[in-house]
Amino acid sequence: MEQRFKGKTVIVTGSSSGIGVGIARRFAAEGADVVLAARRRDRLDALAAELGAYAVTTDVTREEDVRAMVRAAVDRFGRLDVLVSNAGAGLLKEFAETTIDDWRAAMATNVESCFFGAQAALPHLRNSHGNIVHIASASGLGGDRRMTAYNAAKGAVVNFTRGLAFDLGQDDVRVNTVAPALTLPDDAAPQYQGLIDKFNQRRAVKRYATPADVAAAVAFLASADARMITGAILPVDGGITAASGQPPLF
Template sequence: MGTLEGKTALVTGAASGIGRAVAARFATEGARLLVADRNAEGLALVASGLGARAFAYDAAIPGDAARMAAAAVATAGRLDILVNVAGAYHRAHFALLATADWERILRVNLTAVAETCQAALPALLAARGVIVNTASTAAVAGIAYAAPYAAAKAGVVALTRTLAAEFAHEGLRVNAVAPGRVRTAIAAGLAPLADAREGLARHPAKLAGFAEGAEPEAVAGVYAWLAGPDASYVTGQLVLADGGWSAG
């Protein structure tokens, strides 16, 4: 029997990468799945493969994440687990960063996560459920050219701890995973930046395997553990799944 048997889980960002791997792992663990993403086509493929209900939304549009979460909860009639994985990266020299890009990255990675948590909150409280958010190593160490992304992910860590403290007495657990480098579309889509200073970003080549990164499946189990009964006494925590990047 899977560790998430009988649980209903909503996974955002499930059309690709880490979110898709988390959804697949949760299905293996017996969860009933609701999946959400901006990429409706990719989402439909994942949903049909997993027997999940699909909810297209755009986290960049104010209120759309809340609409999506409310629709998912209404469809399922309950929610035990919310996993926020959807996210976007923007690489730029800070001196040249446009305010519109700052606001878009903050909205997609942080504000929409808060909106999703808020909309799902009544159902999660009713179920004495779990939230697992997605931060990044960028939240805990300086990474050049990543200002809005890093600020948003640090905000996700703060949001996670705040909600954990606010709702612990009501049985809701809230944790976050900080993946290190994972081989996904986000990581592959980062074009080289003109005039970037070599070696300025923290890329410790001394760590075996770090340059290549991990497959999304390598971090999916961390989400499953945090969502499951073996983590029943774990809340307000940031779990780094980074192959040792932050250790040395």
């Protein structure tokens, strides 16, 4: 695989499972010094051993944790080139049953984590002319039933990306977002077939994305191949967001 990130340091939050693991593996395969960040230390240590990466236990809803994560990365490798703010959490709940605590938790995990990460990373990204990639969701590009708080949170990430791209562009720091829809491991089809069938009613491409599919989009946006791309929202959803007038999923 092409070594586009040889000698570069990449932080991936939420890298103890799912999409985050796929992203970490992609950057490691392309030669990066990868910093894994999540709350589950046991999972981080296992992945760090697999990839030869560096693990930092981090709660991305805590500003002091995020700042410590960035300091640890720079202390270890001497620089920071890419921040992938992947950590997030879904919420499937009727709006009438959604509490203010549910709302605040959705905003803290999905939105405030991106804010904390960007502020902590910015001085180092200025030095390296690096970039930020946020992971939002197709849910942030449209509405759906029983997902009001999550839709609002991921929509905030989308517009945070657009605004931040203008604020940081003067420093040659790019900011982009990848917006996946249903993303499952390669072997997940039997367990999730009903859900896959629902999504396929709305997809142009009749298959679900894997973490490797999302990781490929992230690596492209983080690379010099995308040096003139900033403020972009790249759906990795098989065409769901290209459709209109579709029935709700849930």
